[in-house]
Amino acid sequence: MSADLVRLVRHGEVFNPAGVLYGRMPEFHLSDRGRDMARLAARSLAGHDIRRVIASPLTRTRESAQPWLDLFHPAAGLEIDERIIEPTNVFEGTNIRRAVRANPLLARHFRNPWRPSWGEPFAAIAARMMAAIHDAHASVDGGEVVLVSHQSPIWMAARTVQGRPLATDPRNRRCALSSITSLALRDGRFVEVSYEEPAAELLAGAVDQGAV
Template identity: 55%
Template sequence: MVASQVHLVRHGEVFNPERVLYGRLPGFRLSELGARMAEAAAADLVERGRPVVRLIASPLQRTQDSAAPIMAAFGLPIDIDERIIEPANRFEGKRMGGTGGALRDPRNWPSLMNPARPSWGEPFTSISARMLAAIDDAFHSVDDGDVVLVSHQLPIWMVHRTLAHERLAHDPRKRRCDLSSITTLSLRGALPVEVGYANPAGPLLVQATDVGAV
């Protein structure tokens, strides 16, 4: 037996007043708005009436904070999986745009030479492979019920594009993976397929700042 569904939940808005790209840097927690977003994601999962039996999160603070309302709603511990973490990148701690932004500094241009890889961080193929391995293990880690993985925008988007048989290189501005969104997978035979996408924090997004992801 395996899990019925795996839900990929993105973290909520992060407190990031300097608007830097935070990547894997420590200490970046949810903002007050982000906490409300995380509550909305947990409420959405509860309202589905699905039997969530396991909760897994990336080790970063913002995903731990986002998993907390799900933990409380279903009475589950938060297991950690390093494979669903945000990719590392060369621009962590820097502001990307505007006056003094990293994109205007010629010293950073070599890192922008190959966006199809991408040249500034972990290859898209690597992100996809580790996420799919974690998802496969999640499906096979329980005998029944659903598993929730709380992760990050780019890792979740790599799963979407892989399962949709699309090129992994893409325009980051066109990712369909909003803050506290939920991408749902099920198995078709031995392979995962995407069966749903929900945006429970949608009404809160107009107030949100989302500039910290690669």
Template identity: 50%
Template sequence: MPAERLHLVRHGEVFNPRRVLYERIPGFGLSDDGRRMTRAAAEYVRGLDRPLTELVCSPLQRTRESAEPFTALFGLAPRVDDRVVEPWNAFAGTRMSKAVLIPTNWWRLRRPSVPSWGEPYAQIAERMTAAMDDAWHRADDGDVVIVTHQSPIWIAHLRVAGLPLRHDPRTRRCALSSVTSFERKGDVWRETDYAEPGATDGAVDVGAV
């Protein structure tokens, strides 16, 4: 039988003192607060009192570390899925607030609907849908947790809601260590809940692409 519910969990706060877009750059792990946030997310899922039978994460350090509390609480080793990774972004390694002020970068902002500065939203939607479908059918009843990133979660939300994928990244409802939950009836996904179990006031959250 397939799963019963699927939770997209965003990673916790990253240690990012330079406040750059960390994209897929190696070496960006969780801060101490980030580890606290991820523990809160795992405890929230445990508090739902539902069996967890599948744990998936993206290959990046911050998501692997964010999956660790789920392993500790549920005894599941995470399965790495490249399809739920952070999108690539032309501004990786820079501070976005400064990069957009440089005239030679303006051409990258010419088509925000794609977007022209990174991986196309449509491509993110397709890979996330495929990863969610596969995880759903791989599970033996119970729930699935996929530990991933802000953009893939928000794009999945838009796709499931039937909304345009074009959006302002600053408006995403996807806090650090948030949990966005879905169910699937037949071939149709629907979002069931959104929660922010980790206190994120004062957190540094400027690295998402």
């Protein structure tokens, strides 16, 4: 009893005119462009057998999951998994550049980017994300499961299945808004089978600066 594929879907663009790092803050909603992105992501898999749709508890992921519910009508509706939430971050609620300019002492939080020293350790993010993936994969008999999550948790999962170091420059993560990273279990381990950007036509003008 297991899924054919687990789809890791990032949320769409967030309305964030102040450019703050929103992290786990409540009530950061999708922008109009973000809603369009979410619809494009769901429609890109029209005709697939989506059995479950699971989201992190944050507003932007719940809203990004709605098109999947509308299109695929999973029996359980939207399910929430706390393990796929955005990591903690000491800069949450601030515009990082402005905050560090105003208080240079905050730069001490960048002392160890390999852990990282500004928030939840990469290894902890990867562990909880992979546990959620394993459980989602084992929860259905065939078909696919969609996990709507965030840039950092998805990237940690991707690096884990690729067997590559978790610590990377956050500016170089391959995890665009409304992207889909697809995993399958092969010979007892998860492997990445595809990475897609179904909302690519909307990315050029998008603002993506609130991710942890």
